[in-house]
Amino acid sequence: MIIIRYGEIGLKRKLRRKFENLLINNIKNTLKNQGFKVKISTEWGRIYIHSSDESIARISAGVFGVTSTSVAIETSTEIEDIKNKAVEIGERLIGSGKSFAVRARRTGKHDFTSMDVQRIVGAELKKKTGSKVNLSAPDVKIYIEVRDNRSFIYTSFIRGFGGLPVGSQERVLSIVNDGKSILSSWYALRRGCEIDLLISGDYNEFREILFPWAGYRDIEVIKSSGDLKKLLNDAFELDYRGVYCSASFEEINSLISDSLLRNRKMPVFFPLMPFNGGYIEEKIKIVRSYFKTKSRIGGT
Incomplete structure (x- = not known):
């Protein structure tokens, strides 16, 4: 079983079901285009994929x-079943000289607490492996989630990128006029926007790189030319709800000084402004490679 956790959409309570369904559809569509057909089920705060393929877990982590x-391994909520399954997993991972910790959390009504689970499973693992418990910096962590009538046991997380499901916000236009533009476009997608690209220069590959990040939703390419000021003027003549741009702080100041931004016809977003060059370069590498590599990369 693969557990999928999601974040910001939980804040939009009135539209929660709509956003959950959108996220599920984006996950299904992304996996389908990556060659996987899966069965998905849900319960409050969780999405489950009925598979144990780690590559599916990793691809799903790339869905905004x-x-x-x-x-995870699924079992019942009987404390003996939880203990036996956790020990079975732990014995394979906790080698000689390694320390461990058990982290348990519980939702629903049960005749035991999370602390009871940690104590019982931890004691049995210590007895079976002879290893020490280290709660602050263990070599191996055993996670146990008890949720109503079933439990899940796992040993690691693949970090996702958070944000909102693509398609939950209105379509915007992303200006592509330098190598950093792929990252400003990525941030537009992360905010849940569908995007089209206004491209000046030889950056047509960006559409293919961004396509899986967009959940394989259509991305139209509009060709243009000229400097940033010209591209913004072109963008303002088109029918979009906003414009994303990779401009630096200095470029933004220049645009403000000649009143172009003050007289804008739609919102303009500069998502890269807070970041230094090293961060931008590293993030671009992730954007370019994530759907091509099996390495575990994540975070915001």
Whole structure:
């Protein structure tokens, strides 16, 4: 079983079901285009994929709206079943000289507490492996989630990128006029916007790189030319709800000084403004490679 956790969409309570369904559809569509057909089920605050394939967990972590995924073993809520399954997993991972910790959380009504689970499972693991418990910096962590009538046991997280499901916000236009533009476009997608690209220069590959990040939703390419000021003027003549741009702080000041931004016809967003060059370069590497590599990368 693969557990999928999601974040910001939980804040929009009136539209929660709509956003959850959108996220599920985006996950299904992304996995389908990556060659996987899966069965998905849900319960409050969780999405489950009926598979143990770690590559599916990793691809799902790249869908905006997902905060993390884990490949888990499912069992009942009987404390003996939880203990036996957790010990079975732990014995494979806790080698000689390694320390461990058990982290348990519980929702629903049960005749035991989270602390009871940690104590019982921890004691049995210590007895079976002879290893020490280290709550602050263990070599191996055993996570146990008890949720109503079933439990899940896992040992790791694949971090997602958070944000909102693509398609939950209105379509915007992203200006592509330098190598950093792929990242400002990525941030537009992360805010849940569908995007089109206004491209000046030889950046047509950006559409293919951004396509899986967009949940394989259509991205139209509009060709243009000229400097940033010209591209913004072109953008303002088109029918979009906003414009994303990779401009630096200095470029933004220049645009403000000649009143172009003050007289704008739609909102203009500069998502890269807070970041230094090193951060931007590293993030671009992730954007370019995530759907091509099996390495575990994540975060915001």
